[in-house]
Amino acid sequence: MAVRLVVDREREIDQFEPEEYWTLHAELSKAADASPKIFSAALHNIGGKRVGRDKDVPLSTQAALAPVLKDLEQAAWSVANVKRGERKRNPAPPFTTSTMQQDASRRLGYTARRTMAVAQSLYEGVDLAGNGSVGLITYMRTDSLNVAAEAQAEVRQLVTERYGADSLPATAPQYKTKSKGAQEAHEAVRPTSVMRTPEQVQADLTRDQFRLYQLIWRRMVASQMLPAIYETVAAEIDAAAQSETYGFRASGSLLRSPGFLQVYEESADEDAQVDEPETDVPVLDAGDALQLQKLLPEQHFTQPPPRFTEASLIKILEENGIGRPSTYAPTISTIQARGYVLSESRRLMPTAIGIQVTDMLMEHFSDVLDVSFTRKMEEELDSIAEGERNWVPVIGGFYGPFAKQVELAQAEIEVIPQVPEYVDKDCPKCSQRLLVRYGRYGKFVACSGFPDCRHVEPLLEKINVACPTCTADLVERRTRKGRTFFGCVRYPECEWTSWKRPLAMPCPDCNGMLVQSSKNKTSCLECKAVAVLLVPETAA
Structure with a gap:
């Protein structure tokens, strides 16, 4: 099932066709200020019609935006409304197996297999000076969020001593798992004693053990603390032009009480959609006149869905009820070891044999390779383990039709030699x-x-870009540890290299070498200019 998810995602990427769209920000200041503080606001509506992709006014081309820009140059800008409020950000619960693997992947760059091997060593015990072998964490294969009352009391004592009693809620929080088939025989993954701080045991741990233990310790402590509190402000701004009224929106927040953020902040999903960035909004009131400083139109292209990382694949497996805490790491290791999936720059992509096997299985066993079937089978096996159902009719109901499918497939499938x-x-x-x-x-x-x-x-895979030093082809290479970099095909005669992907287009300012510095940004190696990536690169 994991291979099918990777193959399906690769086909989505292959079939994806980018679409152009534009956004518009305005840099504004209060008209009455002698030393104006500039802030940014985003175009939200035109004459009450929402602006954006898949909305009333899509602004899909530069030509569509041109009359808007012309109109706004002569507009009268003012604050229509200001809304102030408060926002709570709750701490993440203690780790389960899957969330530990995901966070270790995003923060530490660990594979699921590496995470579990390090966690196993922390669980089995580490020789601490003067204490002998000590198990530092609880059992690491779990989908439970339960925490023993004694452990919660110990965390509350530590937080009181380190950060003050005002960092704690009145009662210890209780977390409930969202996983329908969660097996809650074990606690969440946590330190056996939070009084053994990462700093105290660091000298007795390997680098990998210390980093993972520190992550588990911080997550556990933060999970028992108060939410972070932000003061928020959202300003609705009108730009009254000759032909239309344009609505802009500026929003910002200020951290008032850090709460759990004193200890730990949950890492963001690397593939999550980025929200509109907040701005530092000055003190505004309804009716304030504003001065336009600059209009900032920006071209974008829709991006294909990203290839899975190990973290995002584990997340989708868990969300669909596929697998259990003990199977995530072995599943991902196995599909790579058997050559069905490759890890390229920490992204999973199917091999030719992986695609071929998936297509063959889908042709003859499409019902078995269905997410709903896999989830249902997992639930039935859980009910057998819990004594709620008899295994004979469950397995018999599956195996009878499946055996016939296998027999039919053996007769129909043509053996294709691997060329x-x-x-x-x-x-x-x-x-x-x-x-x-x-x-x-x-x-x-x-x-x-x-x-x-x-x-x-x-x-050596050519990237169709010439070396800036000798004009030979640039190629994609890898270090001994598998990290991707780019270099000249004539190495070692020519030693030009770059960690960032070079682009064929030259810098518009100095004609130097452009590299892709982020998902949608470029930078010049010569003049250091940064710009929006106007032509979408192939998903890596």
Whole structure:
């Protein structure tokens, strides 16, 4: 099922066609201020009609935006309404297996397998100076959010001593799991004693153990603290032009009480949609006249859905009721070890054999490779484990039809030999042909005479950009640890390299080399200018 999710996502990316759209921000200041404080507001509506993709006024081209810009240059700007309020941000609950794997992936760059191996060592025990072997965390394969009352009392004592009693709620919070099939025999993943702070045990831990223990400790302590409180302000701004009234919106917030943020802040999903950035809004009142400083139109292109990371794949598996805490890491390790999925720059992509196997299984076993079937089967197996159902009719109801499907598939499926992918080059050691193979960090070139000849070399994938030093081709390479970088094909004669992907288009300011500095930003290696990426790059 995990392979199918990766394959389906890859096809979504392949079929995606980017669409252009534009947004507009205005830099404004209070007209009456001698030393005006500039703030930003986003175009929200035109004549009461909402602006944005899939809304009443999409502004899908620069031509559609041009008359708006012309109109706004002569508009009268004023504050229509100001709303002040308060926003609470609640702490995240203690870790379950899946949330621990996701946070360790996002914060520490650990694979699910690595996270579980380190957690296992912390659970089994670490030799602490003067104390012998001590288990530092509770059982790490769990989907429960329960925490023992004794542990909560210990956290409250620590928080009182470190941050003050005013950082604690009146009563210890209780968290409920959202997972329908959660097995709550164990507690959440937490330190066995929060009094053993990360700093106290650091000298006895490896670097990996310390970093994961610190993450678990902070999450547990923060989960028992008060929410963070923000003061919020939202200003509705009218720009009255000759032909239309334009509505802009500026919003901002100020942290008034940090609460749990003194200890820990939950990492954001790397693929989550980015909200409209907040601005530092000055003190405004309804009716205040404003002065336009600058209009900032910005071109965007819709982006394809991102490839899964291990963290996002675990999240989608859990949301769909596929697998259990003990199976997430082995599942992801297995699909990579068998060559169905590759990890490229921490993103999972299917191999040719992974796509081929998925298509064959979908043709003959589409009901078995269905999310709802997998979820239903997991629930039925749970009910057997809990003694609610007899295993014989459950397994019999599945196996009878499945055995017939297997028999039919064996008769119909044509055995397709895997054709080697040769490269246009012979082995420098034994003169046999070189071919492309798949390894832990992606594709590489190896001798077809393996295991007699063990010659290997990197697969140099050209990116259709010329080297700024010698004009030869730039290629994508990988370090020994699998990190992607870009360099000249003539290395070591030419040593030009970049961690960021070079772009074919030159810098419009100095004609220097542009690189993709983020998902939708470019920067110039020569003049350091930063700009919006106008042409969407292929999803990495």
